[in-house]
Amino acid sequence: MYNEKSAIAKWNADMYDRNETGTRDVEFALSVIGGTPRNILEIACGSGRFLVPLARAGHIVTGLDFDEYMLEKISQKAAGLSNITWRRADAVKDEWGTGFDVVMLAGNFLFNLISDMDYEKAQELLIRKAADSLKPGGSVYIDYSYTMHPEAWFDNPGEVFIWEGADSGGNTGHMLLLGSSFDRESGMTYFTRRFELTLAGGTEIKEDIPQSKHFATLEQIHSWLSASGFTIEEEYGGYSREPVSESTDRAIIWARKN
Structure with missing residues (x-):
């Protein structure tokens, strides 16, 4: 029997790599980290959108x-680079390693983590694990899609098209988000991720995956950082270094481990 989840995961990875090609967030991260070579750990590195440019900039x-x-x-993107490594790991359950100068929680991973534990506790745990992985004086970099009005983002009973296309194996399809709702009291958002694929051999797959995620407020992130021994040195609401405000859509934080 065909492994449907594997087919969907492969198609989704191809679509992500093809569609998520922006560089502004990567360039901004490089500007904050600076040019001095550092030992950097990226959590949820994906297909290397941040990882490879960081290596090309001279960081380990x-x-x-x-x-x-x-x-x-x-592997193909990192050809010729000797200062880059990667491995498969569960960011919540597995060890990260120690002795890093910088830990990166970029690409909105603080919202998009996957775990079977309480979502808010898992988010806080990521901050603690970042502290444990850093040298004294090391820094954590967080880039998080953020709004002061999350209900405007997440209360959407309709369909949101994400992407469509054919993967490298000839499987075609699309992904939608359906029926999003937001609970202001708990900070939880609920929706369904729908995949509809036609495999190269003609088999059709339709899979609805219920999702629940916790939208952390800036105050919560600040408290988690403080509890883990971090001091915030820089904080922005966007890539033009504007402060977080009613009109911004990100929270970008550079915090030092005390």
């Missing part, structure tokens, strides 16, 4: 990700 980089199909894409 290590990437962790759970998605084997995303990780498979790094």
Whole structure:
């Protein structure tokens, strides 16, 4: 029997790699980290969108990700680089390693983590694990899609088209988000991720995957950082270094481990 989840994961990795090609967030991260070579750990490195440019900038980089199909894409991008490594790991359950100068929680991973534990506790745990992995004086870099009005983002009973296309194996399809709702009291958002694929051999797959995620407020992130011994040195609401405000859509934080 065909492994449907594997087919979907492979197709999704190809679509991500093809569609998520922006560089502004990567360039901004490089500007904050600076030019002095550092030992950097990226959590949820995916297909290397941040990891490879960091290595090309001269940093020693290590990437962790759970998605084997995303990780498979790094090798070709990193050809000729000796200062880059990556491995498959569960960011919540597995050890990250120690002795890093910088830990990166970029690409909105704080919202998009996958775990079977309480979502808010898992988010806080990522901050603690970042502290444990850093040298004294090291820094964590967080880039998180953020709004002061999450209900405007997440209360959407309709369909949101994400992407469509054919993967490298000839499987075609699309992904939608359906019926999103937001609970202001708990900070939880609920929706369904729908995949509809036609495999190269003609088999059709339709899979609805219920999702629940916790939207952390800036105050919560600040408290988690403080509890883990971090001091915030820089904080922005966007890539033009504007402060977080009613009109911004990100929270970008550079915090130092005391």
